[in-house]
Amino acid sequence: MTLYPLDIRLRTIRENMMSNFGENSTASEVLASKDLSGKTIFITGGNSGLGMESGRAMAAQGAHVVLAGRDQGKLDDAVSSIKNENPDAQIETIICDLGSLESVQSCGKEASQRLGKIDVLLNNAGVMACPHSKTADGFEMQFGTNHVGHFLLTKQLMPLIEKGQDKRIVNLSSRGHHITPVNLDDPNFENREYNEWASYGQSKTANILFTVGLENRFADKGIHAYAVHPGGIQTNLGRHMSEEEEAALVARVTENDPDFSWKTIPQGAATQCWAATAAELEGKGGVYCEDCHVAEVDDTSPNSGVRSYALDQASADRLWSMSEEMVGESFSA
Numbered sequence: 001m002t003l004y005p006l007d008i009r010l011r012t013i014r015e016n017m018m019s020n021f022g023e024n025s026t027a028s029e030v031l032a033s034k035d036l037s038g039k040t041i042f043i044t045g046g047n048s049g050l051g052m053e054s055g056r057a058m059a060a061q062g063a064h065v066v067l068a069g070r071d072q073g074k075l076d077d078a079v080s081s082i083k084n085e086n087p088d089a090q091i092e093t094i095i096c097d098l099g100s101l102e103s104v105q106s107c108g109k110e111a112s113q114r115l116g117k118i119d120v121l122l123n124n125a126g127v128m129a130c131p132h133s134k135t136a137d138g139f140e141m142q143f144g145t146n147h148v149g150h151f152l153l154t155k156q157l158m159p160l161i162e163k164g165q166d167k168r169i170v171n172l173s174s175r176g177h178h179i180t181p182v183n184l185d186d187p188n189f190e191n192r193e194y195n196e197w198a199s200y201g202q203s204k205t206a207n208i209l210f211t212v213g214l215e216n217r218f219a220d221k222g223i224h225a226y227a228v229h230p231g232g233i234q235t236n237l238g239r240h241m242s243e244e245e246e247a248a249l250v251a252r253v254t255e256n257d258p259d260f261s262w263k264t265i266p267q268g269a270a271t272q273c274w275a276a277t278a279a280e281l282e283g284k285g286g287v288y289c290e291d292c293h294v295a296e297v298d299d300t301s302p303n304s305g306v307r308s309y310a311l312d313q314a315s316a317d318r319l320w321s322m323s324e325e326m327v328g329e330s331f332s333a
């Protein structure tokens with residue numbers, strides 16, 4: 001097992017002793033003691049699965065929730081579902097297709113006109129194991145959506161985050177990052193055969209490296225970033241897998257982790273809600289969280305921890321420069 005430097009390791013142990021929550025906690029339980037009135041929470045992928053559940057649970061605690069998505073009909077359905085349960089929910093929607101830099105730019109402009117600030121940005125949207133395809137700007141679909149789109153969106157929203165009180169950015173990663181580091185020489189699979197799992201894995205490693213890059217550049221401004229693995233949850237994320245492929249995936253996971261069971265959606269949304277609000281994480285970003293605690297660095301365990309390559313500073317810097325080139329904009333503090 002590889003370890004964080006001693007100071008971060010001691011900090012991790014102390015924080016984990018302080019966390020009252022674990023793998024079975026739900027988003028509502030994590031937020032139960034939080035008064036989120038006056039907070040603006042911006043959630044990508046807010047129309048489905050973990051994003052929608054996070055929005056529901058945060059609105060229940062009084063937050064002003066902005067659900068971002070690429071389909072207005074799906075966003076409207078999500079709002080109706082949340083408002084059916086909680087008619088007082090303060091909730092609005094905004095169009096953002098992360099697979100189009102133009103759409104992300106327009107979303108940023110519209111958000112700056114409509115919102116006075118953002119307290120928490122939840123970069124939650126994602127696509128998994130899709131057949132080979134490209135975004136509108138020619139990036140491989142999973143790298144382009146899961147990383148590049150969120151990189152530009154975060155840049156666009158940064159002036160609003162600077163005006164927020166909480167100043168947190170939560171990036172949904174995955175244990176899928178164990179599959180592989182980012183191939184920084186060929187992130188778009190131009191010179192190698194496409195593999196849908198290598199693509200998902202590198203995009204989820206990129207989410208952690210982006211978290212490290214954000215922390216390095218923005219911590220001095222009081223802005224902190226957290227990466228999250230939510231657990232295994234049956235959502236629309238599996239839409240590109242056949243039943244046989246899903247069964248094979250579960251068999252592989254169970255081989256490494258005989259105690260594996262799916263989390264419910266409310267349990268799956270817990271860790272991102274914890275990372276967005278936990279007092280014990282205040283000022284301590286650049287970490288990867290799972291089951292409502294900060295994970296240890298571990299280069300061998302198949303069923304827990306964060307790989308050291310995902311926290312590597314040099315890789316984080318290379319990815320940052322490459323992403324700036326891809327979106328055609330510099331992004332600095």
Ligand SMILES: NC(=O)c1ccc[n+]([C@@H]2O[C@H](COP(=O)([O-])OP(=O)(O)OC[C@H]3O[C@@H](n4cnc5c(N)ncnc54)[C@H](OP(=O)(O)O)[C@@H]3O)[C@@H](O)[C@H]2O)c1
Pocket residue numbers: 044045046047048049050051069070071074096097098099100124125126127128145172173174175176229230231232233234235236237238
């Ligand atoms: N579920 C799990 O077991 C699991 C495990 C590890 C990590 N995660 C991560 O958790 C996050 C949430 O996933 P989920 O399980 O809640 O899946 P989900 O129900 O499929 O939700 C994914 C969301 O991302 C949105 N999205 C996909 N492509 C987009 C694009 N081009 N532009 C804008 N939005 C886009 C989807 O919108 P549409 O409805 O329009 O497609 C949907 O709202 C993902 O980042 C995923 O990688 C999930």
